[in-house]
Amino acid sequence: MAHDRDRNVEDLHLENLTKMFGDVAAVDNLTLTIPAGSFFALLGASGCGKTTTLRMVAGLDDPTSGRISIGDNDITSLRAFQRPVNTVFQSYALFPHLDIFENVAFGLRRRGVKDVEPAVNAMLELVELAPMARRKPNQLSGGQQQRVAVARALINEPDVLLLDEPLGALDLKLRRQMQIELKRIQTEVGTTFVHVTHDQEEAMTMADTIAVMNAGRIEQLGDPASIYELPKTVFVANFLGQSNLFAGTRVASDSNMIEVMANGIKFLVPVERNSAPSDEIIVGIRPEKVTVLDLPDREKIPIGNNTLEGTVVDVSYAGVSTQYLITLPWGQDITVFEQNVIVGDRSSVGDRVLVHWAPEHTFGLAGGETLLATTAQAMAKGA
């Protein structure tokens, strides 16, 4: 694949972007910069505004207000066919009456490129479909069609490639394969990829940067690890992986740790891992950070660890890990994932156990009204 592009690819800027459908803001005053050359994921449940955002960048929907620009080049008022942006559509939208070669050549031909053959062949080579050039789209498998869709968009060397749930129609195994494939292609061509998905695992494996969207706004932005390790809102804590959350109140704090009292238990939360502005703090912990111990082993717990006592109500063995559901004295359940590295007995249903975790893994979230609203949304997504 020849990369003779001289122009510098520039950042994509969205400024105060809003899209109203009637009275509902599908996208609500969104401001975002997507760095050139990055693999950027817009992650959210259906109806969160991620696809609308993508369509506005593509020029397929007009924003109600706001500005879209690439570098200093304002593209807000450009029509879709005038923008230096190409899209990989959900379910691909390959032209059924054209063969693979002509599908891929379509954009070049529209721009009056005389000799499309070398570029098309190189692109088909990149997506490993050269032998399929003269087939029709319906003669290809789902994964192959997906690669044609990518090739058809990428051949135009867009400043930004938009991918709308590109792997949604594929089965699990093929999806994994295509995730790696897409990542490889992105690394190879260096184009900015903006990837819309509702699949948090897909977003985490592929993207350098994830923006978690909810109700037309961005809840949190960052690289996959930092978002996962330190969610800033209840929505993110529940949407990206699972979290155990305990609503409480700040009772004391020093320069390092905040002491939160929740359900009569004291939790330690590091100051720099707390994003609650008030004294209403929700204490959160990821299930795999928690360790389960039998009651007599209490002295094994390191000093300062957050510790709870409860009864095992469910044990499910899932190969790499075992998932425990433990009911705490006030009726709430805590989920624990334990790596299956220990030889010997596991706790079983009905056992009284201790669970504990290091304060460094704990995070603090804003409590109050937001808890109810966002947990309801997260529950709806889970259902």
Next chain:
Amino acid sequence: MVAVLPSTGTTSGVVAQRKSRTGYFLLIPGMTWLAIFFAIPFVTLFLTSLQAPVEGQSGQYVPAFQISNYSDALTEYWPQFLRSFVYAGIATALALLIAYPLAYFIAFKAGRWRALMLVLVIAPSFASFLLRTYAWKTILSDEGFITSFFNYLHLLPDDRILNTGIAVIAGLTYNFLPFMILPLYAALERIDPRLMEASNDLYASAFTTFRRITWPLSLPGVVAGTLLTFIPATGDYINAALLGSTQDRMIGNVIQTNFIQFRDYPTASALSFVLMLAILSLVFIYIRRAGTEDLV
């Protein structure tokens, strides 16, 4: 493995056999219908077309092999033949021009009005074909608004519309329009609007998108619609009889008069046969040219 395989093979073989037999059973009603109402009349028609008249007895014919029936019929009636194809061709082209934008609108822009608009397309069929054609007599009458309007603009060569070829073509266009709209709509409605978005995204303007994506994908509908309009329009005689003068007679009128008034069955049969062959070969050439054999 070896022991199991043959037995499964036989079972599935029996099932397959039974399935294929079911297929033939399903064909029986249709085939019977075709045999009684198409194959037998077809043979009768062909035999009649070769019959010779009985001397001195008008309307009486005996079986013969009189090929000259064909050459006589064609020599005498070729202008009506030609006129039929010209009128039907113009009517089909006009119907396509009217129907395509309408079908496009219903398929892509009508939204919740779609069902209502489709009903409106079919609604005229609730009144009889004959009645509707009579209505056109009034619409196009010499005193009517339309004729006056075109006369005011001095656009009519004979200062009238009724009893001219224009009226016949207008009638044909009107009467067969739904047969153009419905297949076009069906073809357009099947097109995924995302294909147009994709084309738009790939630097094609609205016009280029229509030319490169929408039009080629709607071709099956265009072919079906033009055939469903052209074939019955070519053989039609009601429009020419009611809206045209004796100078505008089409082949359908000739066949009708030969059968019913002159009782010249061999000539009428020969004409019917030629018409059928002519339409068949035109359709064949058309489908070959359109390159959509597999789609029709």
